[in-house]
Amino acid sequence: MFSWYHNLPSIQEIELTLSQAGLTNVKLQRRQIEAWLDDLRLNYNQCSSESGLPEWMCSRTGILSQAKKRFTQRKPTQLSPVINATGVVLHTNLGRAPLGEEHLAHAILSLSQYSDLELDLASGERGQRMDRIESLLCNLSRAESAIVVNNNAAAVFLMMKALCEGGEVLVSRGELVEIGGSFRIPDIFREAGAKLIEVGTTNRTRLSDYQNSLSERTIAVLKVHPSNYYIQGFTEEVSLNELVKWSKTVEIPTLYDWGSGTFYRFQQPELQHVPTVQQExxxxxxxxxxxxxxxxxxxxxGIVLGRKILLEKIRNHPLYRTVRLDKASLCLLEQTLTAYGNMSNVVQKIPTLEFLERTKEEILGYVIDLHSKISIGPEWKLTVHENESMAGGGGIPEVKLPSAALCLHHKKISAMEIHQRLRSRSPAIVGVIRKDNVLLDLRTVMKSQLNSLRESLQSLVSV
Known part of the structure; x- marks a missing residue:
């Protein structure tokens, strides 16, 4: 036992080896190195003899060599750019909406210097950080008032806590959703101190279900967009418009967790039914x-719009400050909203809209052009395929967008291995595996990334 532990290198020795191998910021991986050494000790203790150990674990040189291999190939300690070839526009694992370069450039200019975040330059008095955002949101939506918090989950919770604590809230059983991270509507009710009153059934809820559940303790009606799923077949739901009209007659507010909204009216045929914020x-x-x-x-x-008297209750709630938007996000949101002020070129300013508005013919042109510029090895097969894209991000899950993709196949290498090799590129390329093929849908590939994608694919499939 002593001889093996004697061969175990120190953390400092491993760090020196990694530094000599060209790895920068070695100190930022100290915790991972410590955990790895703990695993080695555990593996050794569980072995009946040294003969059961991997060969590299039997010498200091072998362990250092393995450390070099492991930690120089580790995931980087900072976010890395990725070429999204999944066809899912708002891919949650890939950061959802990419931001426009022009917006980022303006934000860098503001964030790299002091700014008038909470200063009224005209009077010299303290200002409110949300004034500009509220003005933009109200002008775009025609809402009475607006506030912004750091995410929509916080917006829903704050809405329930500030307006519904201690009262009963009516919700359709078909809208008791769970989104990512185990965010469940019933849990939000419990934490907010509001009582959930379920109405209707999973697949059918009528206005009469709400009417029959109304009591003197009812404080609000909540409508929740299902977002990441949809029900087909024998279904019925009460529209937002119907619900609002009825709630006005009984003098209780209607609250709506929409999840995903835009001020832009889509031209894409499959998306023309998507309502705008203004319509809602x-x-x-x-x-x-x-x-x-x-x-x-x-x-x-998390963007909240509505009646001023109700939003004041949220603005004055103690929890509001705990979920306040930071200045970087505030600056970027301001730039995004400003772009919606000119609908004639908003698609060119906001990548998400540009991706969603791409036609099948346009994408097919990109795929054919890419295919024509790549020379393949004898065991590779590259073909052009029709495909279906999705909006993603827990919004309009029923919509499939006609698209096109480049299909990669190798006679001996599995699709999983091909995909792993694509992800190891710089920038990483993420597609989808279908049967024993890797599909690269170009709906979600930025035009500025097409050349980089071609170069990476050429180096991969030329042998």
């Missing part, structure tokens, strides 16, 4: 909230 506000809904980094195409944020 026109129903006279008392309050609604949606995400900034979904169909809007901006940074992560």
């Amino acid at each position: 506000i026109a129903t006279k809904v008392d309050m609604m909230c949606f995400s900034g980094d979904k169909l809007l195409g901006g940074p992560q944020a």
